[in-house]
Amino acid sequence: MPPIVKATNLTKSYSKGIFALDNVCISVEPGEVLVVMGPSGSGKSTLIRTFNGLESFDSGQLNILGITLEGHNNDERNIHRIRKRVGMVFQQFNLFPHLSIIENITLAPIKVQKKKKAEAEQNALLLLSQMGIESHARKYPSQLSGGEQQRVAIARALALKPELLLFDEPTSALDPERVNEVLDAMRKLAEQGMSMVVVTHEINFAKEVGDRVLFMDSGKVIETSTPDIFFLNAKHERSRKFLNQIKK
Amino acid sequence: MKISYNATAQLVIALIVILVVSILINNLTLNLIKTGLGFNFSWLFRPASFALAEHPLPYSPSDSYAWALFIGWLNSLKVIFYSLLLSTLIGTCFGLFRIGKNALLRLVSAGYIAIIRQTPLLLQLMFWYFVAILGIKKSIISPMGNLLSISNQGINLLGVTLSAEFTSLLLGLSVFTSAYIAEVIRGGINSVNKGQWESFRSLGLEESIGLYKIIIPQALPAILPGLTSQYLNLAKNSTLAIAVGYSDIYAINDTIINQTGRPIEAFIILLLSFLFLNLFISNGMEVLNSMVTRSTKL
Numbered sequence: 001m002p003p004i005v006k007a008t009n010l011t012k013s014y015s016k017g018i019f020a021l022d023n024v025c026i027s028v029e030p031g032e033v034l035v036v037m038g039p040s041g042s043g044k045s046t047l048i049r050t051f052n053g054l055e056s057f058d059s060g061q062l063n064i065l066g067i068t069l070e071g072h073n074n075d076e077r078n079i080h081r082i083r084k085r086v087g088m089v090f091q092q093f094n095l096f097p098h099l100s101i102i103e104n105i106t107l108a109p110i111k112v113q114k115k116k117k118a119e120a121e122q123n124a125l126l127l128l129s130q131m132g133i134e135s136h137a138r139k140y141p142s143q144l145s146g147g148e149q150q151r152v153a154i155a156r157a158l159a160l161k162p163e164l165l166l167f168d169e170p171t172s173a174l175d176p177e178r179v180n181e182v183l184d185a186m187r188k189l190a191e192q193g194m195s196m197v198v199v200t201h202e203i204n205f206a207k208e209v210g211d212r213v214l215f216m217d218s219g220k221v222i223e224t225s226t227p228d229i230f231f232l233n234a235k236h237e238r239s240r241k242f243l244n245q246i247k248k
Numbered sequence: 249m250k251i252s253y254n255a256t257a258q259l260v261i262a263l264i265v266i267l268v269v270s271i272l273i274n275n276l277t278l279n280l281i282k283t284g285l286g287f288n289f290s291w292l293f294r295p296a297s298f299a300l301a302e303h304p305l306p307y308s309p310s311d312s313y314a315w316a317l318f319i320g321w322l323n324s325l326k327v328i329f330y331s332l333l334l335s336t337l338i339g340t341c342f343g344l345f346r347i348g349k350n351a352l353l354r355l356v357s358a359g360y361i362a363i364i365r366q367t368p369l370l371l372q373l374m375f376w377y378f379v380a381i382l383g384i385k386k387s388i389i390s391p392m393g394n395l396l397s398i399s400n401q402g403i404n405l406l407g408v409t410l411s412a413e414f415t416s417l418l419l420g421l422s423v424f425t426s427a428y429i430a431e432v433i434r435g436g437i438n439s440v441n442k443g444q445w446e447s448f449r450s451l452g453l454e455e456s457i458g459l460y461k462i463i464i465p466q467a468l469p470a471i472l473p474g475l476t477s478q479y480l481n482l483a484k485n486s487t488l489a490i491a492v493g494y495s496d497i498y499a500i501n502d503t504i505i506n507q508t509g510r511p512i513e514a515f516i517i518l519l520l521s522f523l524f525l526n527l528f529i530s531n532g533m534e535v536l537n538s539m540v541t542r543s544t545k546l
């Protein structure tokens with residue numbers, strides 16, 4: 001099977017001399033969970049946002065699900081094809097506040113996949129019950145806790161039956177006691193074989209669910225290791241320094 | 249403690265307002281008595297004896313002043329209503345261009361907004377009337393065959409004839425107001441969290457669907473108050489009709505004052521008709537506003 005994501009020498013700079021991405025090479029295999037770690041400003045968000053065309057890049061090659069993305073001036077249709085097959089979950093949930101939970105989830109299936117409303121709602125309820133929040137279907141986002149909102153956001157991303165899920169710090173905006181309900185939902189997805197790229201600082205999640213850890217600093221990939229090696233025996237001095245800091 | 253302070257302050261302000269208003273009313277009646285005019289509306293029912301080029305309802309010079317004023321009010325309503333629609337349409341387009349992806353449209357829109365906002369409305373009206381419409385000379389331009397023909401007599405659109413005066417006022421008011429509406433629209437849309445754009449985009453939704461389903465509904469609460477004040481401005485600016493010779497309520501009122509020598513009564517009528525019109529506009533927008541907040545809040 002070809003890789004889900006293949007990035008070669010991906011480079012991007014917002015301002016001269018400062019690189020958000022600096023010759024990043026990475027591939028994600030089908031069914032793999034890649035955890036991305038690194039200090040603030042190291043380029044983690046920028047990297048995963050190029051994977052669904054939310055962010056452009058300056059040079060290098062990027063192939064997502066067999067579709068090649070150019071750095072700039074992409075054919076809108078290619079970006080569209082990718083977005084239909086790649087889901088994304090944001091730190092701030094980004095639910096649509098004026099739509100009910102079920103409308104949040106069914107909007108894309110109805111408008112993008114041209115599903116019938118009844119069918120889309122049935123599927124949405126199924127996803128909500130998998131997330132353990134089916135009782136909230138008719139409520140509005142502001143009536144839910146952060147953890148519940150984030151699980152709705154995951155259900156919304158799943159509604160398009162994506163082949164790759166991108167998570168950008170999905171638990172960073174949550175109260176500590178709400179973190180695990182979201183991580184558990186993500187763990188279940190990984191067990192079902194979903195390919196995922198997860199930016200997170202949750203060490204336990206990375207250890208237990210991650211297949212590989214990608215560590216970035218200043219836009220560069222410092223190392224890519226299995227969690228066992230990364231957390232116990234990181235190859236790089238910079239990685240060990242970072243781990244010491246976040247363990248504190 | 250705070251409540252009683254507020255109550256006292258309000259009482260004092262109310263007293264001051266009552267005092268000022270009564271002094272003004274007193275002055276007015278004293279002056280009217282002094283000049284021997286008195287306060288009198290009976291002239292309203294005398295024949296107006298002037299002709300009106302445009303009248304949505306039947307009118308002849310033998311009709312009363314009151315009827316002439318009513319015709320003027322209808323003429324004002326007509327031009328305000330159509331300018332409101334047209335300015336909203338143009339303003340929304342330029343507002344969307346201004347934030348869109350197309351660099352050329354962004355530039356064009358920024359230029360349009362800057363030029364329109366930096367020249368006086370009176371000048372623009374003169375431009376539309378004397379240059380754009382009367383400047384056509386006698387020759388008739390028909391870009392769409394029988395559907396649309398333009399000449400210095402005005403515009404003929406689908407068999408409806410719009411006078412040169414009405415057309416230039418309509419275009420002048422609409423274009424002028426549209427530049428402000430474009431800024432209101434842009435501001436409203438920019439007030440929506442950037443994450444909402446990323447969110448609908450990442451779901452594979454088209455820009456147009458996302459704009460319509462996600463962004464605009466959330467921008468409306470920020471847009472409507474600004475839109476209301478632009479509509480009220482438009483209604484007030486419509487009195488510049490007199491500059492292009494369109495018979496709106498203000499222009500007719502002006503003629504009546506010259507003929508009857510009753511400026512105070514005439515201005516009271518003018519004031520009340522505008523008060524009524526603007527209350528109508530702001531209440532209409534208020535209803536719209538509460539509908540929107542009810543459907544987007546929670």
Ligand SMILES: Nc1ncnc2c1ncn2[C@@H]1O[C@H](COP(=O)(O)OP(=O)(O)OP(=O)(O)O)[C@@H](O)[C@H]1O
Pocket residue numbers: 014015019020038039040041042043044045046047
């Ligand atoms: N829109 C932007 N304009 C200019 N610079 C930006 C922009 N977005 C990101 N950057 C810069 O690019 C670099 C990488 O940012 P990025 O958001 O990818 O980091 P990150 O690893 O996700 O950080 P964090 O952990 O804080 O989310 C940083 O130096 C950041 O300041």
Ligand SMILES: [Mg+2]
Pocket residue numbers: 044045046168
């Ligand atoms: Mg980030």
